[in-house]
Amino acid sequence: MNVVLGLGEHRVGRAAEEKWIMYGLGSCIGLILCDPVNRVSAAAHMVLPKQVSGNDDQPAKYVETAVPFLLEEMAKLGAERRYIYAQAAGGAQMLNLASLGDIGARNAEATRAALQKHGIPLVAERIGGREGRTLCWDLRTGQATVRRVGSPDEVITPRQYWYGEVRVDGPRVDR
């Protein structure tokens, strides 16, 4: 089942039949966190580096709140911090308009800093440049793919992180 994550949305879970998709990432960052041992995943479609209004109830919208929020939610499902790794795509500079600045670069920088702060390795990324990207996370295979206009889908997850090749000690929900 495909689950689409729009701007500022997130998902946490372990349902092996799901694929999480973030379509048309421009300056936004699509972030995937995964604990392959306990098979717990989380993803967020992050829009800006930090919160600009005080009463926003979407923690996944901002990098600075999304990362700790996802980690907390994963822990509730049994994820262990020591196993968690990250993958990310987006952060492009789609528009060269002076007043906009490079929101994508700021999002990318904030993402790397937040992951480093929480000790989460970023094992795959397709960040920056000037291209839009669609990021897909397949919870059954543990493979993240990136799609761009005019290019075939690219699996960005390093082979050693695919579910087929990791030792699974925790409860599995594969079918």
Added chain:
Amino acid sequence: MTIASDAARAVMERALSRSAEALSRFLGDRVLRPSYVTLTTHRLAELPILWGRAEMPIAGVVLEVRGDLEGFLLLIVPQEDCAGFLQSLMGGPCDDEELAESALGEMGNVVCSAFLNELADTYAMRINPSPPAVVCDMVGALLETLAAALAMEKRSELPVVRAQLAGNGQGSSAYLLWIPGRGDLERLEALS
């Protein structure tokens, strides 16, 4: 949501007609009368899926509107329709990507400037659009980036003015889209 004042709607439609005339002159080809102008309100998160399919490849020309009006003005051409416009512009097929982008950027500049000039003339406003930025990519990625810029301004709901400009020659269509600045539409209505 509709544009509340008939006078404001009439001005928008005149502005669209002026854009169509400018496009006709630019292409050397008659452009069909623009479709009825629509105004809808969207949550910020809905902006990237305005066209339904976020991955739809397009050529987009974006101008930032500055001065007495603000926001973003876009001319969006679906990728499959680009060839038709380029055929009219260049008098034949265009294989040079850089040249094609430049031509589409100029087309967007002409159409968007005509739209803004009508508003400026009608309301005696000073409007200074930015130079055009051209993006050939997924429509969702372009609109998502604008959504991020608008999120920085703490905007959560957006009015969007839209109309279709249909080319006569190759069956090509382009879409004009204006995301007005905060309070711009209310100001236009008050002046109408």
